[in-house]
Amino acid sequence: MADAAALAQDLRGIMSKLKRRLREQANVGDLTPTQISVLLRLDKDGPATTSNLARAEVMRPQSMGAVVSALEAAGLVDGVPDPADGRQTILSLTDTCLRLIREGRAARQDWLHRKIEARLSLEEQEQLRTSLELLRRLVDD
CATH class of the missing domain: 1.10.10.10 (Winged helix-like DNA-binding domain superfamily/Winged helix DNA-binding domain)
Structure with a gap:
């Protein structure tokens, strides 16, 4: 049980950091x-x-x-x-906003793609793919 609690805490921390890093790529300007x-x-x-x-x-x-x-x-x-x-x-x-959203998503996708390619071996990329399936099971009803 303690292992699951520690795993949950680590996962939340990593997901928060990933979210922050992706947000940095979006260039949302002065929006709250x-x-x-x-x-x-x-x-x-x-x-x-x-x-x-x-x-x-x-x-x-x-x-x-x-x-x-x-x-x-x-x-x-x-x-x-x-x-x-x-x-x-x-x-x-507005069309301007839709364009900014598309550009922000593309920037985040590009950043994450480059990080995965540069930092993970093909075997590690496969491990990540398996981990994504586990994460889906956690969040899907």
């Missing part, structure tokens, strides 16, 4: 973690209203309004009136 989260949610889930984003991010609509305003000012999101409720605006990512 909340702004990044909102952009990624719009990318993953598609257009949404400020209210829907606030619920999804577990924050007050007024606070989300400030986040959205900053993203609009940066040219990363755009809004159109909701045809079902003209009082609301449906927000989506």
Whole structure:
């Protein structure tokens, strides 16, 4: 049992470091973690209203309004009136934002690809592939 606890702690530490290193490759500029989260949610889930984003991010609509305003000012999101409720605006990512997301993902993929090739032998790459299957079993329901 203690071995599993130590393994869990080590895994969390390594995953956190990997996440930080990948984030460094993305060049997200001056965006806050909340702004990044909102952009990624719009990318993953598609257009949404400020209210829907606030619920999804577990924050007050007024606070989300400030986040959205900053993203609009940066040219990363755009809004159109909701045809079902003209009082609301449906927000989506701008073409500029979509391009930045693609470039960031490509930079992270390239960095990780280069690290794997440079630091791991073919046998170690196969071990990593096996480890990924184990990680999938941990996270898949």
